[in-house]
Amino acid sequence: EKKRGITIELGFANLPNDEDLHIGIIDVPGHEKFVKNMLAGIGGIDLVLLVIALDEGIMPQTVEHFEILKMLHLQQGIIVLTKKDLVDEDWIELIHGDVDELVKGTFLEKAPQIEVSSFTGENIALLKEMIIDKVKNIGERKMDKSLFRLPIDRVFTMEGHGTVVTGTLLEGSCKVGDEVQLYPGTRIVKIRGIQSHGEKEEEAFAGQRTAMNLMNISKEEVHRGQVLAYPGAMENTTLIDVSISLFSSTKRKLKNNDRVHLNIGADQIMGKVRLLDKTYLEAGESGYAQIRLDEEIAMKKNDPFIIRFYSPVETFGGGVVLDANASKIKPKQEHIIENLQVKEWGTPIEVLELILKEDSKKFPTKEQLAVKLGWTLVEIQKELSLLQEMKKIRLLEDGSYLHQNYLDELCQLTTRLLSDFHQEHPISQGMDVEEYRSRLKEKLFFPDSKKRELAIDQLAKDGIVVYLGNTISLATFQAKYSKELVHILEGIEKTYKDKGYEVPMIDEVLAPYKDKKQAKLILEDLEKKEILVKVEYPYYMHAQYWYQAIEIAKKMDEKNGSIALGDYRDELGTSRKYAVLILEAFDKKKITRKKEDLRTFVVS
Numbered sequence: 001e002k003k004r005g006i007t008i009e010l011g012f013a014n015l016p017n018d019e020d021l022h023i024g025i026i027d028v029p030g031h032e033k034f035v036k037n038m039l040a041g042i043g044g045i046d047l048v049l050l051v052i053a054l055d056e057g058i059m060p061q062t063v064e065h066f067e068i069l070k071m072l073h074l075q076q077g078i079i080v081l082t083k084k085d086l087v088d089e090d091w092i093e094l095i096h097g098d099v100d101e102l103v104k105g106t107f108l109e110k111a112p113q114i115e116v117s118s119f120t121g122e123n124i125a126l127l128k129e130m131i132i133d134k135v136k137n138i139g140e141r142k143m144d145k146s147l148f149r150l151p152i153d154r155v156f157t158m159e160g161h162g163t164v165v166t167g168t169l170l171e172g173s174c175k176v177g178d179e180v181q182l183y184p185g186t187r188i189v190k191i192r193g194i195q196s197h198g199e200k201e202e203e204a205f206a207g208q209r210t211a212m213n214l215m216n217i218s219k220e221e222v223h224r225g226q227v228l229a230y231p232g233a234m235e236n237t238t239l240i241d242v243s244i245s246l247f248s249s250t251k252r253k254l255k256n257n258d259r260v261h262l263n264i265g266a267d268q269i270m271g272k273v274r275l276l277d278k279t280y281l282e283a284g285e286s287g288y289a290q291i292r293l294d295e296e297i298a299m300k301k302n303d304p305f306i307i308r309f310y311s312p313v314e315t316f317g318g319g320v321v322l323d324a325n326a327s328k329i330k331p332k333q334e335h336i337i338e339n340l341q342v343k344e345w346g347t348p349i350e351v352l353e354l355i356l357k358e359d360s361k362k363f364p365t366k367e368q369l370a371v372k373l374g375w376t377l378v379e380i381q382k383e384l385s386l387l388q389e390m391k392k393i394r395l396l397e398d399g400s401y402l403h404q405n406y407l408d409e410l411c412q413l414t415t416r417l418l419s420d421f422h423q424e425h426p427i428s429q430g431m432d433v434e435e436y437r438s439r440l441k442e443k444l445f446f447p448d449s450k451k452r453e454l455a456i457d458q459l460a461k462d463g464i465v466v467y468l469g470n471t472i473s474l475a476t477f478q479a480k481y482s483k484e485l486v487h488i489l490e491g492i493e494k495t496y497k498d499k500g501y502e503v504p505m506i507d508e509v510l511a512p513y514k515d516k517k518q519a520k521l522i523l524e525d526l527e528k529k530e531i532l533v534k535v536e537y538p539y540y541m542h543a544q545y546w547y548q549a550i551e552i553a554k555k556m557d558e559k560n561g562s563i564a565l566g567d568y569r570d571e572l573g574t575s576r577k578y579a580v581l582i583l584e585a586f587d588k589k590k591i592t593r594k595k596e597d598l599r600t601f602v603v604s
Contacts (some may be wrong), residue, residue, distance in 0.1 A: 004088040010153060012166070012209055014197040017132050020196060024167070024209035044151070044168025046138045046207065047131070048077040050108065052116065055086045057097050058598055064315050065249040070106055071318030074287055077111045078135055079103070080127065082085025085117040141171055141206035144376040148172030148180070150210060150228040150302075151265035156359045156529075161193070165222060166211045166268065173205045174230075182217075183227045184236040184297030188522055190215040209462075223450045227298050233371060234298045240291050241323035242275070243344050244307070252309055256281040256331075261313060262291060264305040264321075266553045270294040274309075276340070288340045290326060299324045300374035301343075320344070325372070348375075349361075352383045353403070356393055360406035361444070363451045365399045395463040396454045409465055411586045416472045418465070427481055427525050430466075430473030479525075488513055489522050493536040496532060496542040501549060501574045501582065549582050550591060557601035 026045065047067055052062055069077070079099055084092070094116060099192060103109050112130060116123040154166040160458065177541035180190050193213035204210045212228070227234065228374050243296045246254060254260075256275045261268055271293040272577040278287045299321055300303075306318040321345040329336050342354050355372060356364070364372070370380040384401065387393045394402050409467075417439055421431045435454065456472075466475050481489060494510050506523065513519040523540065526532040533546040552571050556563045569579035586592040592599040 014209075015131065017128070019132055019136070021132060022208060023131065023135055023136055024168070024197060026234055037285075044170050044207070045074070045341065046076065047134050048074055049080050050077055050080055052068045052095070052099065053083050054081050054092060054095055055083050057095050058102055063102070063249055064247075066102060066106075066108075068306055068315060069108075069250060070305055071245070071247075071590065073320075075107055076138065077108050077273060078109055078127070078130055078134065079108060079113040080114060081115045082118060084115040084122060114419070127387060130362035140512060142376070143171075143173060143206055144378070145173050146230065146233065146370075146376060147206075147374070148174045148228075148230055148233070150174075150204075150212070151264040151267070152226045152228065153224055154223065154387050155219055155224060158213070161213050162215045162220060163217050163219050164211055165228070166209070167228075169204055169206050169208050169210045170265075173203060174228075175203045176201075180228045181233075182222065183229060183230045185226070187217070187221070188231060189217050192233070199557070222231055223296075225265065225269075227265060228297070232367075234300065235325045235371060236296045236298055237325040238293045238296055239326045239328065240293070240299070240321055241306070241326040241329075241343070242289050242291055242319045242321055243286065243340070244281070244289050244319035245286040246281050246283050246317040247315070250283045252314065252316040253280050254307075254317060259310045260291075260377065261308040261310065262305055263308065264303060266296070267297060269297055269553045270310075274331065276329070277337050277427055286319075288322075288337060290329065301372070302374065324374075324403050337426045348379070349383050349386055352380070353387055353392055356387070356403040358403060359403045361446075361456075363396070363402065363447055364402035367400065369401070394458065396458060398450070398454060400451065400454065402455070402458075407458065407462075409456070410440075410444065411459060411462075412460060413440065414456075414465060418472070418477070422474065422477050425521055427479050427485060427522060428471075429468050429479050430471030430477070433467070433470050433472050436472050485518070485522060488515075488519050489526065492519065492523055493526065493531060493542070496540065497544070499542075500545050501541070501572045502578050503535055503539045503541045503581065505589065506540070509540075535581060536588075539581060541582075550586070553583075553592060553599075554601050555588065557599075562600055563592065564600040 010029075013027070017023060017027055020466055034374075037085040050062075050066060050069070052058060052333055059300065078583070081092070081099070094119070096113065097455040099113060105112065107272055113125055113131065116127055136184040149170045149172060149414065150165075151169040151170065152165045152167050156164055158164050174194075176191055176194055180191060181188050188411045191212050192215045192311070194204050196204055196208045204212070214222070230533055243255070246252070250580060254273060256273070256279055258273050260271060261272055261273050271291040274290045275281070276290060278285075281287050299603065301321055301324055303321045303324070304318065305321065306315060307314045352369065352373065355369065359369075359372070362368075366377060366384060368382050369375075369384075370377055372426060373380065384393065388395065394404060396405055397401065410411055416438065418431060421428075435458075440446075440452070440456075446455070454464070460467065463475050465472055491512065492509055494505050494506065506520070509523065510516050510519045523532065527534060527540065532540045532545055533543050535541050535546075549572065553563050556568060556571065560567070565579060565581070565583065566578070568583060571578050572579055572582070583592065583594075587594050587599070592603060593602050
């Protein structure tokens, strides 16, 4: 860097002060060839010094860097005009005019401008005072420990310590000994040591420049752009929903399906942009898009990003993440655009309700919702409680949340399924539960069977359905026989009574009836009501004769000590065929036990 006279890699320094403030300065490259390195260092900054050399004025890379800063939603800055010793007052006034024009209407419009000389030292002390004064008014970052997130911008090895990573801690906190995860990926590592501003620390907090010594991992297994966070606190993704804008100064267009370099945090990754509300974007225009990434990455909702043209590599826009783990959607659908507008501009409760509408099929817990939105558990619980009070969402027994719309959809589908079944089977007490589950699965996605059962149980608690043994029916349903069906029922029962022990086959019983399907359902209903007993399909027997046959077998066993087939046939007054059929049914149901040619009675 010294040989070439320019900054290439990121530089870091502590700014000592008497106010006991931890101020870390990140020196980023200004040269247009090293914008990628510059982007890796600016993700966590609170205050920007926009440095312009008075002898050169505003350069193309100044404009490019300033466009990037605007995209990252920074709020505070100081404009530093260097090399004052090389120019006269008239030239300085001219440069001030150019700077005023550049920052007009932006977050730096009212920022202080200061002229300094590193050579003579003029105003350097004053600049330091200005920085300290600005830092005092910077708002607090989110400190909740669960939000800990460190984008890695450098990786190196220290002799005697092993792998060290550095970055600006975006939010949350961590301690020595904590287990953290490397995203994207699943690798869990332990923090052996922490340094901040060159001092050894037991804990690191949001906003600090931090170096972390990681245990049991080599330098080659970590790279710039990865993120350290607690296990389960982030999601790996390759598809994101975004709001995207082009620089007002760019000469490039962003067309549908263009490939771009995406810079987010300290990472740069390739991706394809699919515009959702327009065919293309021009300078100064904004729109919604999905970006399909070539590799996995980890980010959070509301993270800012920068896009660079594929070739030649040129920065031309940026935006903000609206959904860090999106589902594929079709472009130019009005309700999709409206949902993205809510995700970008909606209140917290509006955003959460929308996420629950979209994700109820996944049965999310509050922990999963917190990760999805980048909120703390306290923040998520507050909004969930409000939505529960408004009766917009439901909490299931396992801690899952469902939007009421999803339960309404489940209720409507169930009502339709069971209504159709009841209409076709007016005498059946309900649909077989397994058949109902299968039919439901065809229409609605369930992450697993336990979640499905919780949803069905909720319908039962709400009085929509009732379970009757292995069947399910609408709570309002009652099995009813019409006069015509009563006639069939009485006919079937009479047939079995008339046949006695000489049980007929089903086809013979159903032969007189035109509607065979309905007649068979009635026969099955007679079995459920225990008026008929299944001997062995397709043979049924009237319960009166079944229990008589059992009693005869019992008395024979008590009298003779066993049951012989011939004697039993004679007692029944039927043929050998039916005696064998009945006795074999007894054996299968463990009413009798067969040994050689004799049987003994085994139940009372």
